[in-house]
Amino acid sequence: MSGTTPSRWLRLAEAQDGMLHRLQLSRLGLGNHYVDAQLSARRWQEVSSVVLGTTTGPLTRRQLMWAGVLHAGAYSALGGLTALEQHGLERWHREEITVLVQKSHNLEPISGIRFVETRRPIPLLTSSLQLPTWRVEPTALLWAGYHPVTRSAYGLLAACVQQGLTTPYRLDGWITRMRPLRRAKPFRRFLGDLAAGTQSATERDVLTMCDSFAIPRPLRQTPRRDSAGRLRFTDAEWRLPGGQVVVLEVDGGFHMRVEHWSADIERERQLVATGVTVIRCTALELREHPERIARDLRALGVLGSSA
Structure with a gap:
């Protein structure tokens, strides 16, 4: 084994909050013998059959997120309120982590992670964040479209706009791209009202500046x-x-x-x-x-x- 090999997995582990996939290690020339030695020495821990943690003790929330997307494979990403949490949404925290996976993707369970199947093109809707995460607009619209509580659906869209994660105009544009989308028509009316409210606020700010x-x-x-x-x-x-x-x-x-x-x-x-x-x-x-x-x-x- 090359003396530089450990530093290669160290860099990868650092980029992934200490989480590694067995296939990634294999590509670096580190087989089962090396992994078993780390596990036996209790320097690493086994999170799932394919995901390893290079730290000991309870996983952090971000480590569990990485474990979920690594476990689910290349065509997966954080979704739902977990994705919006990564984008900065506040006061909508849910302890369970949501990971979107391809339809008919059979996975062994991991405690604390909910794997949600979707036919939507996961890679095309993924943001530029290092940890694979769906973009704000498709995430918010999909969650709102299929959440059973209508009030919560509208509340989430409003929160995303009010907290500066997106705008009514962006969300409206994504409604077309997300077809078919449940509640699309009422969402458009609601976003129109949000946009009008934003315009009204801007007009008030202009008048306030003038008077001041x-x-x-x-x-x-x-x-x-x-x-x-x-x-x-x-x-x-x-x-x-x-x-x-x-x-x-x-x-x-x-x-x-x-x-x-x-x-x-x-x-x-x-x-x-x-x-x-x-x-x-x-x-x-x-x-x-x-x-x-x-x-x-x-x-x-x-x-x-x-x-």
């Missing part, structure tokens, strides 16, 4: 033709005494997706081409640092009576 920093209140959702002749509605705009128009566009979380970002650039360019001055900010900046936006509006000539 002696900026005149703007015209809101003003219809305006762009250079291509399309009708646009601006978030907030001020018409200055000299005839100049200053527009403030507030970007929510959904604007960060590439397709929305590209559309926003085009929208801004076509408005600017009509002679309008457009400045942009995020909803977070508007809430956390409104003084910066007020400063820039003043620099452009948006002045209150007391300025």
